[in-house]
Amino acid sequence: MDEGSIVSIQTITEAVDPQWEIGLLMAFAVGFIVYRLLTHIVERPRVSQPHTSAIDRHFRNVFAIMDEPRRQSLVSYYMQKYECGREQAMRHAIDDRERDQRRYS
Template sequence: MAFLSDFLDQETVLGLLVGIVVGSLAYFAVSKLIGRRPTKTKSDVDRQFRNVFAIMDEGRR
């Protein structure tokens, strides 16, 4: 028990809490940046046209 009380002094607990908060903020910031990859969205008409004429090469479409 003495080891646990020595380890969990006020500075250590505060350092752990700050580390958890900073780490969580960094994780969420990086996950938002990675998740925002722009994707090319085609209109429904263009997508349907490409599906209908999928057997043709790009030049003939």
């Protein structure tokens, strides 16, 4: 009886088609390649975005109600007023805005 069960096990393992294993490996390989391509495409726009400094992000948050041309005009005004660079002008604009808020609160 033990021999019969061994023979039946061998018969079952021999009956399995090895092509499904190859198909499964191919499916994993194709899935991995598609996954890598999609992650590359999704990450690509983030890399191409210009680097914004912390002061630039803070300036955009403080003056979020303004449209972009108005914000640029404000930066230009402070650059001329204080004869300084772009980031320093943004700091002056933020400081003036905070000073006004404290004054009228």
